[in-house]
Amino acid sequence: MLAEDRLNAIVTMVQQAGSVTVPELAEALGVTASTIRRDLQALDRAHRIAKVHGGATSLERAHVTRDLTINERSDLHNDDKERICARAAALVEPESFVYIDSGSTTLRLIEHLPRLEGVTYVTDSVLHAQHLALRGMRTVVLGGELKPETEALVGPDALATLDRYNFNCGFWGSNGIAAEQGLTTPDIEEAQVKRVSMRHTAKRFVISDASKFGMVAPVKFADFRDATIITAGEVPAKYQSMDNVITV
Amino acid sequence: MLAEDRLNAIVTMVQQAGSVTVPELAEALGVTASTIRRDLQALDRAHRIAKVHGGATSLERAHVTRDLTINERSDLHNDDKERICARAAALVEPESFVYIDSGSTTLRLIEHLPRLEGVTYVTDSVLHAQHLALRGMRTVVLGGELKPETEALVGPDALATLDRYNFNCGFWGSNGIAAEQGLTTPDIEEAQVKRVSMRHTAKRFVISDASKFGMVAPVKFADFRDATIITAGEVPAKYQSMDNVITV
DNA sequence: TGATTAGTGCGCATTTGTGCGTATTTGCGT
């Protein structure tokens, strides 16, 4: 196996799992931990993954929760997320115009998206766009100012572009999901983009693990009833019976 | 077997497998590893594959890998390019609105750009945008469809966004530079973006090594006189005396 | 026909990648 291929394999594993330990990688790729460590150094320098004590995590995860060790891998939601994304991806229909919001959950969704005829994906995240294009999807990027932390595009240009589009369906992430306070997120500008993009979408889906139910972030971008929520895991009883909540 | 056929065979194998080793190719094509290595060098120079230690990988796969590794491979024009970029970067003034075209030379330019007060950089390349944002620059991305090969944005959305902007200065790459045929590039859509972006820019600079002089690519995006060309190396005598050519 | 040139194979010095042992650092539980 080419060293280059091994590097790509590591990136793939990290992206899919969210985080991996050094021994796991060494075992999977048939090389020693030393080599893995050297690889991780190189990949970290190239900003393709984030190296942490014990292994590596994907970049999105790394910047959300600053320098945590591999120990606290929140892979608890891992299986859940996989199921959520698989379910959500099945909702995309041929010949449709699909919006993909920025965020780590929707990034995961991209891995599951079908390569259907005539589907165009539109996103506000340059990172998501790269992944989509890499998978051979027809990809459109909103314009606007690039927020370094989230790789998301915001501002009047992003909003103006959205105003010209109408999507068949779309997928969003949400930091908070509550019946009264609605769907919430920490950033004002990103909330605007979410709000406008939802307004131009016929079928709106929020994909999220169960931990977000009952949480409230600073800025509201939609009412609870505005989207169908696809989730999995321990959903609070209060939300389980709601008819816009799908638990997989 | 013709050498040319062998080169094509190598490209095909690399494309299909994603990556191959030197011994594999030598075995399959009945030549020694030395010959394969020479072939890979040539194909890498022609950007048909990416040569890596131990073999070669397809460009798509390598793109991600090579991208963010800032220390690009040292080719012949390396010193020249450094000088060109340093000279060009010095032209950016505080409080200005600057356009950065996609391409490998302009990517190099980004590393030299000053972190001045009130400067906003606008680009049609998601890759360039990521680098700019990473360096802490205020960064704006044009919208539009993402071309996977070049990571550049094209189409009506990109052009519409450009129509709303007016830049103080801008930097472009060019595949061909000729007095009669003007500035040329291989891709029609990217040519459109170059053309419109130049139209909205006061001070236009093309940065290029000397090898592009006299070359002509399929699509013209500007007249020779439309931009100041910053270059270095063995510039043909015919162009040396022109007053819009700066040799560093 | 003889000279020139591009392409190929081979040997050798150098560079690069990998694994292992050891000293040091880090994180976690007491």
Add this chain to the structure above:
DNA sequence: ACGCAAATACGCACAAATGCGCACTAATCA
């Protein structure tokens, strides 16, 4: 705060891959 176990960094040795010069062959052209 402390100690222990795990993870890491560093140096070294070995193997693999590479680049380069040289010799040889085949094709081209005067």
